[in-house]
Amino acid sequence: MYRFLLTPRWLGCLALTLVAAALMVFLGNWQLDRYRGRTAINERIDAGATMPPAPLRDAMAAPTGGPGTAGPAPADRLTWTRATATGRYDPANVVLVRARTVDNTVGFEVLTPLVLADGTAVLVDRGWIPPAPGAGATTQPQVPAAPTGEVTVTGRVLASESGAGAVDRRDGKLETRRIGVSRLARELPYPIHGGYLLLDQQTPAADPAFQAVPIGHTNNWQNFGYVVQWWLFAGMSLVGYGWVARREARREAGLDKPRPPVDRAAEPASSASA
Secondary structure, three states: OOHHHHOHHHHHHHHHHHHHHHHHHHHHHHHHHHHHHHHHHHHHHHHHOOOOOEEHHHHOOOOOOOOOOEOOOOOHHHOOOEEEEEEEEOHHHOEEEEEEEEOOEEEEEEEEEEEOOOOOEEEEEEEEEOOOOOOOOOOOOOOOOOOOOOEEEEEEEEEOOOOOOOOEEEOOEEEEOOOOHHHHHOOOOOOEEEEEEEEEEEEOOOOOOOEOOOOOOOOHHHHHHHHHHHHHHHHHHHHHHHHHHHHHHHHHOOOOOOOOOOOHHHOOOOHHHO
């Protein structure tokens, strides 16, 4: 009854169905990996809110190159954890990260190198500030001065952002669109750590003009939805092949004969039209 499945046409259809199902399973597994990765990030974000901060050296390896170089990136398992460092801010190399939105307002995040006792530095994201009043979103704001003397900071360990573009120096400040640590290192006169700190606390206290950069959780459930979607599609493709094959088998066996057309004109008139 199903001997026709061995014909070249049906074997080709089976091969295409299996390839399509395998591809959909692969895409589902890929989304499952992304779901697990994003879930791990959310767990680190939540844990970092209550965990005691570790020394910077435990969160990021110190750079070993010369000026203008960056150290290794922090391990994934250490991102979003808290670290603390003590040093002196370098106000001559403030970095403005433009086009950053907080509460639906476009402004700037302000990064300032914290130079440590060993001569290396770590970038500290001190917070977000709006553009100057009445100015455009790309106009440099008035940046609050960094504290002088020794400063102790505690913040979240973050990795360099992808897609780092050009870094410009304008009016004595560096400007960029993305926080690319390796790219920013080329503009600085000392080696820097391969990640940066998103400020939580600072001694002496941070200027109140700064607004804390909000920490958002990743949308891991969207990836889980894609997992279910791709796996369902894979199952549906196999079921669809089986349904079409069964229909063809019944047709060849004469079990599904076409029905004769119905002559509506020959049907008796209904009582409603009598």
